Amino acid sequence: MSLELRYPDGKVVEHPDGVTGLQVAESIGPRLAASAVAVRLDGELRDLGRPIDHGGDFEVVTLDSNEGLDVLRHSSAHVLAQAVLGLYPGSTFAIGPAIEDGFYYDFKVDQPFTPEDLEVIEGRMREIISEDQPFIREAMSRDEALRLFAAHPFKTEIIDSVEPSEVTPGEDVTVYRNLDFVDLCRGPHLPSTGRIPALRLLRSSGAYWRGDERREQLQRIYGTSWPSSKELDAYLTRLEEAEKRDHRRLGPDLDLFSFPAELGSGLVVWHPKGGTLRKVIEDHSRDLHERFGFDFVFTPHLAKSDLWQTSGHLDYYAENMYPGMELDNEQEYRVKPMNCPFHVLIYKSRARSYRDLPLRLSELGSVYRYELSGVVHGLLRARGFTQDDSHTFCTEEQLASELALHLDFCLTWLRHAGFDDFEAELSTQPEKSVGEQGRWDFSQKELASALEASGVPYRVAEGEGAFYGPKIDLHVKDAIGRRWQLSTIQLDFTLPERFDLEYAARGNVTERPYMIHCAKAGSLERFMGVLIEHYAGALPMWMSPVQVSIIPVADRHDEYAHAVAARLRDGGIRAEVDDSGETVGDKIRRAMTHKHPAVLVVGDDDVANSTVGLRLYGEDRDERGVPLIEATNRLVEMAKTPGS
RNA sequence: GCCGGAGUAGCUCAGUGGUAGAGCAAUUCACUCGUAAUGAAUAGGCCAGGGGUUCGACUCCCCUCUCCGGCUCCA
DSSP, X not given: OEEEEEOTTSOEEEEETTOBHHHHHHHHOHHHHHHEEEEEETTEEEETTSBOOSOEEEEEEETTSHHHHHHHHHHHHHHHHHHHHHHSTTOEEOOOOEETTEEEEEEEOSSOOOHHHHHHHHHHHHHHHHTTOBOEEEXXXXXXXXXXXXXXXXXXXXXXXXXXXXXXXXXXXXXXXXTTEEEEOOOOOOSBGGGOOEEEEEEEEEEXXXXXXXXXXXXXXXXXXXXXXXXXXHHHHHHHHHHHTOHHHHHHHTTOEEOOTTTOTTOOEEOHHHHHHHHHHHXXXXXXXXXXXXXXXXXXXXXXXXXXXXXXXXXXXXXXSOOOBOOTTSOOEEEOSOSHXXXXXXXXXXXXXXXXXXXXXXXXXXXXXXXXXXXXXXXXBOSEEEEEEEEEEEOHHHHHXXXXXXXXXXHHHHHHTTOOOEEEEEEOOXXXXXXXXXXXXXXXXXXXXXXXXXXXXXXXXXXXXXXXXXXXXXXXXXXXXXXXXXXXXXXXXXXXXXXXXXXXXGGGEEEOOEEEEEEEEEEHHHHHHHHHHHTTTOOOTTTOSXXXXXXXXXXXXXXXXXXXXXXXXXXXXXXXXXOSOOOHHHHHHHHHHTTXXXXXXXXXXXXXXXXXXXXXXXXXXXXXXXXXXXXXXXXXXXXXXXXX
């Protein structure tokens, strides 16, 4: 008996029946066999050592691929569970999948793990790896599996949910054994534990069983494993790099903002430097809003509870709102978590006709949301923040062009901020939703065409829209490859109904407008947090709080230094003189650690010749004797706002 | 909110029941200097806050606040 395997290059090769994946890989090439972790046969991932029982499309999966890494990490998770169950008698285990860059396993143990525990567990894992225990696959019936895992309730809960196999009776589930350890698992796995080249446990934390906060909280251990110790080290270095650009560290270092404990969690104050950054961002936001045809409105920070009742926020969003303020003989007031109802009321302030539309209302609106204490995270998740919020009201005929305009606006905004790698997500109607079906269908079609026309790659998140409307989220990739969701364009079918918004269409027919929520930056705080991390604090010159710092060599040059600063300020440059009296080297160092984009050093020669010494951030050299006029012109050019 | 960890000078951190420490930053003085740290001196503390145990608490216990890592949440 023989079977035919078709390789990825199209070649068809005959192999004897019962040959293993590893043997096939060896026949293709020893290097391939060495890095092989599994094979794919007709789309199904299988263990290397498992005999091949039918012909078909065949591919060797290696550690170079994401699938290969998953196999490695999943096998690492088994070793983790094996170590923990061995070290902690009476403990039980739940699930342990591969995740991005690593793996985890959830356990129920008497005591939460300490960092010292993790060291011991990792040590035991290394022993298991050096013992090179083979992973052995075994198929069995549900009943057998239930008996095998009788002592492990989380496992039996999973087995209970498995449908009995009709194709291969008696083989409902598979388990993998290595030595005395056995885990319920679909596989595939590495041939043996010795094929885990590099591994590290990272941390432990609490995690709910099945992600449900009403259910038992388990102890999760996170780890990472890689094809080589070099790659493990590179990964750990990457984590350190990410830590270095953490905006919560850079913000105070660069004197941009702080979170005084006296204010409460998630409430930020902007210092002068951060205030300048924020002003620049706000100015640019207003400028672009104006250019894209938006009108400006201003609304208060609180409103009577009735408003939030009408808008539906008290029904659907109350747990994220600060509690009401009671006053004698007055209705309760609530601080706003969103700006929409206010803008809706501006729409409603008079009768509208189709001639008023589209009506684009925008506001840098500060909102307050009661985020759970455990989720507050610097500027990225605060309790008080300002949205560059807008609400556009338009007719059905205008929807397509409005969506195109909003998308263009968001992309322009993000490009100006220095992002050029975008990915969009189109979230469609969820199971539970409100609003006319016709509006859903029409809007989703128009959102998709707007995306198509923009050329931005996108994926459809089926059923992940809000209950009140579909949306587009724009994600950017930052300098170290992390994705951030920033802009959002969101249809709303519920607020126009709740507030009974209307306009007189041609022929004096009453129609309900379409409503588009849009935030280009999202929240300004979060946006600035992302910018700080993206640029690692070295902001582009146009947004840098200090654009040029001027360093007199000795204090007899102070006067000239201030004259240079005045000259630059005339050109619109934010310039600062460091006349602290320190040495030149020290002042240069300070300017660099504060990430000032440009430094001008002025000494005797410069005073005599009206020149400056120019040094730019990130460049290790300096340029001497640049005529002041030339330097000014160059700096003014470099500091120009994008799009200006 | 839940599980765990942490909070000592502006910052980074030592300090395991017996008088509170270092480096950087700050201030003062000297130095007047050409591209990433000149030197010396000085000052700086309710050891997050409150309660308890103890002859005695930064240290042990309880509560609160804040932060960190996750989970959950983000209509």
